[in-house]
Amino acid sequence: MNVPVRDWHGRRVWLIGGSSGIGAALAEALHARGAEIALSARPSPRLDGLVERTSALAVPCDVTEHGALEGAAAVLREAWNGVDHMFYLAAHYAPMRGYELDLDQVRASVETNLLGAYASVAAALPLLEGRAGASLVLVASVAGYRGLPTAVAYGPTKAALINLAETLYLDLEPRGIGVHLVNPGFVRTPLTDRNDFAMPALIEPEDAAEGILAGLARGRFAIAFPRRFTAWMRLLRHLPDRLYFPLVHKATGL
Numbered sequence: 001m002n003v004p005v006r007d008w009h010g011r012r013v014w015l016i017g018g019s020s021g022i023g024a025a026l027a028e029a030l031h032a033r034g035a036e037i038a039l040s041a042r043p044s045p046r047l048d049g050l051v052e053r054t055s056a057l058a059v060p061c062d063v064t065e066h067g068a069l070e071g072a073a074a075v076l077r078e079a080w081n082g083v084d085h086m087f088y089l090a091a092h093y094a095p096m097r098g099y100e101l102d103l104d105q106v107r108a109s110v111e112t113n114l115l116g117a118y119a120s121v122a123a124a125l126p127l128l129e130g131r132a133g134a135s136l137v138l139v140a141s142v143a144g145y146r147g148l149p150t151a152v153a154y155g156p157t158k159a160a161l162i163n164l165a166e167t168l169y170l171d172l173e174p175r176g177i178g179v180h181l182v183n184p185g186f187v188r189t190p191l192t193d194r195n196d197f198a199m200p201a202l203i204e205p206e207d208a209a210e211g212i213l214a215g216l217a218r219g220r221f222a223i224a225f226p227r228r229f230t231a232w233m234r235l236l237r238h239l240p241d242r243l244y245f246p247l248v249h250k251a252t253g254l
Helices: 021-032 045-054 068-080 103-128 154-175 205-217 227-236 241-252
Strands: 012-016 036-040 085-088 135-139 178-184 222-225
Touching: 012 021, 012 068, 012 103, 021 036, 021 045, 021 205, 036 045, 036 068, 068 103, 085 103, 103 135, 103 154, 135 154, 135 205, 154 178, 178 205, 205 222, 222 227, 227 241
Parallel strands: 012 036, 012 085, 085 135, 135 178, 178 222
Antiparallel strands: none
């Protein structure tokens, strides 16, 4: 459904939200494959260290600040005159139940997980236009498939991101820009470290990075991993409500 990407040598890749977790692992993996990398995240020693290890172009910015991504895109246009791939990996997660809503955390989730993605797409598209095999890669989550306990803020933003990726594919594929949707299961990151429950099929960020790159090598639109977990989550999307809700209560104990 997209142009397969198997040779990364010389490809120019903009990673947004890539200073830790899956993003950092992707930066390392792409650097090892010969890609040129630009990293955008909030300024931090962690970002500085990743830039040094991957010889990346540092373009620090906060995706929730109005105009920040346009400024970052201007830097990349000056330095590279365009990019071949943009990955949106920025995420905010605060475990929360429906009876303990924290509207500040809800707002942070919406601003980072969804509005930041829109701003990143808007900033990246002019840089991708006319580049052979160009693509957007949006990292959502299986938490966006259906409602889940503790995900009252996170889940809806990821569901919206899934819909956004599908819509973008319809609009951009005829214009020569591919779109990939990534729905990971549980990955060991600073975000999932906040969970106080058992996470089935938990994988390391390096495994997630390899899963993403394997999906891009096949030209897939939807990339989900690990399959032993995400296949069940996809199946749950099709269960009738009268079966789904009792099953989730039983499986999670929540």
